[in-house]
Amino acid sequence: MRPLQVGIIGLGRSGRDIHGDVVSRLPELYQLAAVSDPMEERLRRAEQEWGCATYTDYRSLLKHEGLDLVVNASPSHLHVPISLEILESGLHALCEKPLAHRAEEVDLLIAASERTGRRMAVFHQSRYVPGYQQLLQVVRSGVLGRIVQASFRFNQFVRRWDWQTLQEKNGGNLLNAGSHLLDQALQLYGPGIQPDVFCRMDKANSFGDAEDYVKILLTHGSGPVVDLEISSCDAYAGYEYQVQGTRGGLVGTRSELNWRYYKPEEAPHRELVTEPISHADGSPAYCSERLIWHEESWSLPAEEESLIYPSIAAVYYRMLYEHLANGAPLEITLQEARRQLAVTEQCFRQNPDYAIGHRN
Known part of the structure; x- marks a missing residue:
């Protein structure tokens, strides 16, 4: 077993305060390797707190060597296109909610996951x-x-x-x-x-x-x-x-x-x-x-x-590790997210x- 190498796109409230925090608290499972954000002051703070690589452009982060999982904590309207780019880059993706605008967009993510062989998850930690x-x-x-x-x-x-x-x-x-x-x-x-x-x-x-x-x-x-x-x-x-x-x-x-x-x-x-x-x-x-x-x-x-909230985030990330590293079932699936978006x-x-x- 080795820690999965993680990149985080977006260092706002969820990217830093939820995902960055929980990843840094689970060193036996994850290592925070790289982050991206267009705001320089957020990157400086990440360097000081986590000692990770930093990028102003998320596409540069996707080229960071050795990444396993990328967390998409970008603004909500960018969730679908950036998640697709993560999968197409050959990396597993975890996207913040809301996953998409429409149910049909989830179909695009499911198809991309199947085509690339990379896993796609949505952060419904509640x-x-x-x-x-x-x-x-x-x-x-x-x-x-x-x-x-x-x-x-x-x-x-x-x-x-x-x-x-x-x-x-x-x-x-x-x-x-x-x-x-x-x-x-x-x-x-x-x-x-x-x-x-x-x-x-x-x-x-x-x-x-x-x-x-x-x-x-x-x-x-x-x-x-x-x-x-x-x-x-x-x-x-x-x-x-x-x-x-x-x-x-x-x-x-x-x-x-x-x-x-x-x-x-x-x-x-x-x-x-x-x-x-x-x-x-x-x-x-x-x-x-x-x-x-x-x-x-x-x-x-x-x-x-x-x-x-820190506890349930950790429960989610442990579940995700078991899925990515050991093949355990993903407890919260894209099909469930699609059903939710059909309601919205x-x-x-x-x-x-x-x-x-x-x-x-």
């Missing part, structure tokens, strides 16, 4: 958020019964004025924070299932022209209604997850969950009554009973809560004011 993983365990255990609705929230009250508020740069809440929520939410449907979509968008506190409020409802057959909300105008943001089931429910956040449920064998026997229900004295009555509720909870240790395309079609880059 699949490994502890609260979400615990939610899946509870749902799959069956204690909540059949899931009727699952709600996912990424809400806050915030104003934003950077490039990620611009449609022309693939900005907006749907393709950014929404990438994480959709990746989580779609796991509640079976593999390959493409749900029906209802979506409304708005621009509330953004200084650009991209949306910063998104409401999505997903449905498929008898499966659960999935309710997603990404809002920059929620002054009372609360839970991140809520699940409603036929035997109970769950509510919580990435670091704390509570759920309650009843056991059918402990519930009073009931049969449908078609006549009016009355008390013993003949007065009208409502259906009323006492169920035995079982309540459980889960929480991260306080000292781990502030480390959630429907959202943009229903909201044409926010669809630059998505219009036919």
Whole structure:
């Protein structure tokens, strides 16, 4: 086993603070060999912190001898063309979210990966958020019964004025924070299932022209209604997850969950009554009973809560190493990313004011 040699394109918030940080913390798996960014001050800082080679032009980085993997942390609207160049250069590629503008662009990446024999991955690290993983365990255990609705929230009250508020740069809440929520939410449907979509968008506190409020409802057959909300105008943001089931429910956040449920064998026997229900004295009555509720909870240790995002990035990178070095399955596939982008395309079609880059 040897550390994989890594190059990073782009030293912004994700390139430096997420990818550069996690790669430098996993020396047994990766070695940060080279970085590129057009801003000289970022390169000087990289030289001081990591002692790696630096390039102002990412195409020069792609020629750096000995690279195995290149991380594409360029601005969102450049993700597809630069990822294609990485693959065509004979290197494995890891791309930040959003992977692409459209589902058909993912097909180009899949074809390039197959043609070159190089692996292509997308950084959907939020699949490994502890609260979400615990939610899946509870749902799959069956204690909540059949899931009727699952709600996912990424809400806050915030104003934003950077490039990620611009449609022309693939900005907006749907393709950014929404990438994480959709990746989580779609796991509640079976593999390959493409749900029906209802979506409304708005621009509330953004200084650009991209949306910063998104409401999505997903449905498929008898499966659960999935309710997603990404809002920059929620002054009372609360839970991140809520699940409603036929035997109970769950509510919580990435670091704390509570759920309650009843056991059918402990519930009073009931049969449908078609006549009016009355008390013993003949007065009208409502259906009323006492169920035995079982309540459980889960929480991260306080000292781990502030480390959630570095931790899940490390989990992702360990998984990716096992895939690239040892042939283990890639747990988050391009086909899953394609399904997600097919949903976002429907959202943009229903909201044409926010669809630059998505219009036919």
